[in-house]
Amino acid sequence: MIFYDFEVFKHDWLAVFIDVTRKTEQVIVNNPDELKALYEANTSDIWVGFNNRHYDQYIMKGILLGLDPKRINDWIIVQKREGWQFSSVFNKIPMTNYDVMPNPPVGLKTMEGFLGSNIKETGVPFDINRKLTKAEIEETIKYCRHDVEQTIKVFLEKIDEFNAMHGIVQAFPDMVSLSNIGDSEARITAKVLGCVRKNFKDEFDYFFLPCLRLNKYKYVQDWFEEKRKEALSLDLQNCDKYDKQIWYKTQNLDTVVAGIPHSFGFGGLHGAASTPIHKTGQILHVDVNNYYPSMLIAWGLVTRAATNDNYTQVYKTRKALKKGQVAAAKAGDKAEAKRLKKAQLPYKKMLNALSGGMKDETNPAYDPRNNNCMCINGQLMLLDLIEHLEVIPGFELIQSNTDGLIIWIPDTDEAFEMVDDICWEWEQRCSTEYCEILLELDNISEIYQKDVNNYLWIGADGGVERIGAYVKELSxxxxxxxxxxxxxxxxxxxxxxxxxxxxxxDDLIMFQKIVKLSEKYDWVEHEHCTPVITKTGVRVIKEIYEYPEKVRYTYKSYRVFASNSQDDGRLLRRKKVKPKGEKFGNTPDHCFICNDDVCGVKVPHNLDKGWYIDLAKKRLKQFGIVA
Structure with a gap:
């Protein structure tokens, strides 16, 4: 396994390669023959990089083919084109690439910042219009090496994802090979299913499942029927994909269900109270077990492009592993439970990746009609469950989401038995001979909810579920x-x-805020000098700080901390065409920057902990808590 990174200039290129198996490093500068020798000696290795799927592999292949790497660089970076579109000759150079960049994309410098590493950037501009000096090459090598080392760190933090992809290759050797390990989850799933790209031309011929029993909320199903007719009348299935995307995004039905606002559309169900909620008592998480995968199998909605029954086999394998995990956990065998949980990951990824592949025109699994059937009926089936649960005296709906509900009921045996009976009847209606669609009831002792995407609950067993940016478990x-x-x-x-x-x-890294300058802005200014303070107001006196001097930076990434020094002002994004800068979001009015390594560094005297305390209280208030 070789980790690598390329740096390309108009008249120079260089790359750093670290072989983690042999524990060796090789730096190559402007030497195609040396690169060719390295490649030919390691053709069977996995080449690992950060964004190498879209950039570095094409630079390397281009140099090996005698092409100008600067032209390829500008094609990808400046013209924002895909590397494979540059030339089909790239196919002559086989490489097994694995990309560490997450999806959705997060830049390497941002991830280095999260790790607490040094995020200082090279002072050598990439648009330099001459040969680099020896000193400039050495500086570029230093920063390139740093990025490769950081890529290794990120890889190790996310190694379970690599192991999952490798697990897919091992589980289906007849369908995929090691060369596919760099594919996206949706694309490798399509290969496992033997998908053959088909043009069905029936995207909006979706239908409603016969298990539905809607009465009070039947109007939601009728709305989807009207949208089907509208799409067919517009001949949307034959329109440009961008026109279809615009149409999809504008189709939303906002309505009130069980007393709380809901939104229905072609993506998923979302419902939550308009105000924060904090509740205790008999709270239940009504979760549909493997909802979309179960529905796809039960109702024959697996992509019609599949040529085998591997999706069902993947489902059954994961189900068996999960059953073993639960049994091991109950028996107190933590090591075995952990092993079985990790063993499920390849199968879980394939099961969940298919729905996205079915809506991707470039994926062989493309089947938008079946994807629409899955998403629409998934929402309506949960709406059906709400309608039937709503008859329970004292029932309250706390939230609805894509694959489950959170409800509150009176703390009585009668109320719980009614929930159990209604859920059982729903399972019977929605399941088929091909697959069961089952509900799990988890007891919750207390819940704090800001909205449908931000909540925390404490289970009856003491376990804590954390969802949303404000409370999620960070890594x-x-x-x-x-x-x-x-x-x-x-x-x-x-x-x-x-x-x-x-x-x-007392750990400085715990207080860091990472910000990045986007391409929309030209530079960064830090207000840093003795401020001019003016006071305004009569009853309430407000102090306004003006900083006549500012420090200008052109780095992309910054690690920001709240400062208790008045000489430290705001960190501003600047555009040439605007006279004033804009403060980065969630950054203090008084801050300092530290782009050095902060791992193990203790809090300095100028850190303003009061700013973090105030912000924590503001966030608690958004959950309805006054602390």
Missing amino acids: AVDNDLPILNKALVEYMVHKTPVEQTINQC
Whole structure:
């Protein structure tokens, strides 16, 4: 396994390769013959990079083919074209590439920032119009090496994803090979299913499943029927894909279901109260087990482009592994439970990836009609469940989402038995001889909800479920303002005051905010000097800070901390055509920058912990908590 990264200039190119198996490094500068020798000696290896799927592999292949790497670079970076579109001759150079970049994309510098690493950038401009000096080449090698080392770190943090893709290759050797390990999850799933690209031309001929029993909310089903007629009358299935995307995005039905606002459309169901919720008592998470995969199999909606029954086999294999995991956990065998949980990941990824592949015109699994059937009926079946549960005296719906509900009922045996009976009847109607569609009821002792995408609940068993940016469990490669997540969760779960959590923390990395300058802006300014302070107001006096001096930066990424020094002002994004800058979101009015490595660094005297305490309280207030 070789990790690599290319840097390309008008008259120079260089690359750093780190072979983690042999523990060797090779730096190549402007030497195609040396690159060719390295490639030929390692043709069977996996070449790992960050965004190499879209960039580095084409630079390397181009150099091996005698093409100008600068032309390829500009094609991808400046013209924003796909590398494979540059030339079909790239197909002559076989390479097994694995891309560490996550999807949706997050830049390497941002991830380096999350890791706490040094995020300083090279001072050598990439648009330099001459040969690089020896010093410039050495500096570029230094930063290129750093990026390769950081790519290795990111890979190790996300190694379960690599193992999952490798697990797919091992599980289906007749359908995929190691060369497919760099494919997207949806594309490798299409290969496992033996999909053959077909043009069905019936995207809007979707239908409603016979298991539906809607009465009170039948108008939602009628709305989808009207949209089907509208799409057919517009001949949308033969229109440009961008026109279809615009149409899809504008189709939403906003209505009230069980007393709370809901939104229906062609993506999924979302329903939550317009105000924050904090509840205790008899709360149930009514979760549909493997909802979309179960529905696809039960109602024959697996892509019609598939030529085998592997999707069902994947489903059954994952189900058996999960059953074993549960049994091991109950028996107290944590190691075996953990092993079986990891073993499920390849199968889980394939099951979940198919729905996206069915809506992707470039994927051999493309079957938009069946995808529409799945998404629409999935929403209507949950709406059906709500309608039947709503008859329970005292029933309250807390939220609805794509694959389940959270409800509150009176804490009585009678109410719970009614839920159980209604859920069982729904399962019987919605399941078929091909696959069961089953519900799981999880007991929740307490829930805090900001909206349908941000909530935390504490299970009856003490387990904590955390959903949404404010409370989710962060990781080394997703580590933005981590002290705030910790403070909110500690308050909700243990009632620990946010002041206590924040003041007792002494690790600087916990307070970091990573920001990145987008292509829409030209440079960054940091207000940094002795400010001119003016006071306004009569009853309420407000101080306004003006900074006549600003420090200008052209770096893309910044690690920002709240400062208690008045000499530190805001961090601003600037555009040439605008006289004033714009403050980066979620950054303080007084801040300092530290782009050095902060791992193991303790909090300095100028960190303003009060800013984090105030922001934590503001976020708690969004959950309906006044702390």
